[in-house]
Amino acid sequence: MKRRNALKIGTLGVAGLYLSQLKARTYFFNAANQGPFLPTWDSLSKYQVPDWFRDAKFGMWAHWGPQCEPESGDWYARGMYREDSWQYNYHVKKYGHPSKFGFKDVINVWKADKWDPEELVNLYKNAGAKYFMAMANHHDNLDLWDSTYQPKWNSVKMGPKKDIIMGWERAARKANLPFAISVHAAHAWSWYEPSQRADKNGALAGVPYDGNLKAKDGKGTWWEGLDPQELYAQNHPLSEDSYDNGKIHSQWNWGNGVTPPSKEYCQKFYNRTIELIDKFNPDLLYFDDTALPLWPVSNVGLEIAAYMYNKSLERNDRLQAVITGKILDEEQRKALVWDIEKGQSNEIEPLPWQTDTCIGSWHYDRGVYRDKRYKSAKTVIHSLIDVVSKNGNLMLNIPVRGDGSIDELERAIVEEIGEWMRLNGESIYGTRPWKIFGEGPQQESAAALTAQGFNEGKGKPYTSADFRFVTKGDKLYATAMSWPETGKVLIKSLKLGSPYYRSKIKKVKLVSTGTKLKFRQTPQGLEVYFPQEKTKISYANALEIT
Template structure:
């Protein structure tokens, strides 16, 4: 395994550390009781205790790897390729064609993961000092990288690599004796992909819609005949405010500031996909790329997922050995799950365990970072 190929997998660093005060109390939704001592409410989840294995681990490695690495053009490619005039849009048009004709679904189709060797990679990470290993289970692009019961067509066993990526990572991590973690980002596909609803404002194809609104009926005679792109893009809904503004999606991360609110069907599908992931692959840890928990506060889906994972771990281990992370937590939420600070750290010594995470280059592989020797040094990763 050469250095370039290892880095192309989007390997990132994770560190378990300690937390600080942020937001006030969140509104609690009325939800049905969940079987087991942990109920899907913050009041119940705050009884959680962080397991010793995570307190002691201190350093982990994360393979932030999926179909957005295929173009080798950096992070959030699946959104940026639909932003007319952007670097990724220009790259996409030159490499693949116009996004009305070759969309992100087609990028997935050409991603094959031919040289992926999970056992070799996990051994490399362990030998580098990792005490736990994390693999990406899905990103905002909404492709499940596992044999997904509730995303049955748009998953890596059916298109693209036609491999169960999470199963391969899990097997390698267990063999290496490392706790196995997964990261889940798909709750935000609803508004993250809203750029795919657009069209060029200039040029020969001005006004021609990108492929984000295509349906199953449009696929006749294509490689994706029989598949419904809306099961991937989830764009059969009104746009969020300022959908083409790159900064607006960040201000709407907590489903405020004009965000289009996900439907109940979308939220329940995300819930079912994540429960399926937990039950099939038994991760020791889940990283959620969300404010607090997924879809909070517009849905209690994330609360139900957390209660399920804690109760399942308790039943299996006679103590909760599971870890769940979330971002931008209030004081009660910091007791219920582990606070994650992306590319940052607390400015105080904290009473509870927390985690920071960063990437060596971009979150998704960018050949330019490699070519220009812009990877972060170990010192930079550790100290910043």
């Protein structure tokens, strides 16, 4: 690969050697980690997914932190340092040049003054969520609790001056919902590298952004006495091709020329995450990483996973904890719950899994609200039904404004999801996959997974010829993904002599109303005759077959 200069060649040569050596090392950060699970993939593969997670099917997420304050979308704390990006232009206009007003300053103006965690969690519970997840930190590296190991750059010491995770956790426990935490900060090391840049054009060309500031530079500023490097973590050379803004995606698994993280950085991440587990006892820990955080250059992710599993066993009579990871191989899927971002599998998975998605941007984006580009409740429900039929769960983010509220368009979507779930939830909760997940033309157009997911919304729209199947006890649920304009549907997989269903069908019921429907089983399929009047929400119609 090309190097930008001679100095970079030497630096990267050493870094590459260091990376290869680091892969072979094992860090035992927590010698007191006692229990049956050891920090190895082989030991963790003995894990079994708890029933609460398998039964829950639907969770909701507050992917909320200081990057929501500008209300300008995903990865703002990186994009604002990219001279070619719309977020940079927005930042300069709203706040000033990133050499003078960096992301540390955005954190300072974030106040979250309209945040009511109990009201939001209850809204999500009423919408049918069976577990709730809060973001504990993002790639921006600010901890959203009173963090011992990020003692000054956390939401209690600056910005809102509130313990965000404690507030969410208390609200979730009061609502009797399992509490999940998402952790993203392992990648701050490379993700923040654009903050080391400077403009190439304009009046401030060559003036460095604030990513290399030290504590001594803060004299006379609001952040006097603070060390920006505890936030930005940029005391290291740039990764190979760092100025290629897309390069980070191929370096997400700590290869392909990324500058390797220091042992001190790995240790700090470990300490912060273990503290989260000890303080808040999350039922689920979500990692935004390939496999586990900092894997394979460090064992801290394996250490954290073993610690959480052992702690769960110690607290409960059986293991109740869930940890998710992305882009997992066959062995790793036994150790963790496979998480697919903005997408879904195209088949029934042998092990439980989860898809995570959002109705807008991950971080709140005023443009999505203004242009009314949110996913509809219909799209969310169709995704949920499809995912559940394939042995998965759906985790849905509702973007939260910087002030801690959600807008009226989001609220209406959440409430409509709740209406459908109250009418049809029995066809979702506690179900298990059938012999096949479904039938119909939509699946024929489904796209393959790309990297960690990203195949949602790429197939044809669902029709009344598309069905998704699940079972619960002796009941089969077949959901028609649209109301039939002809007044009837034909379920081919339930034809006379079907290899999938050999019992005689005695009753078909429309779950949302309890109405018994007329039906006829023929060699072509099961014909089911729908009522003349559509139900209130008719875009997904669960049928109970016994």
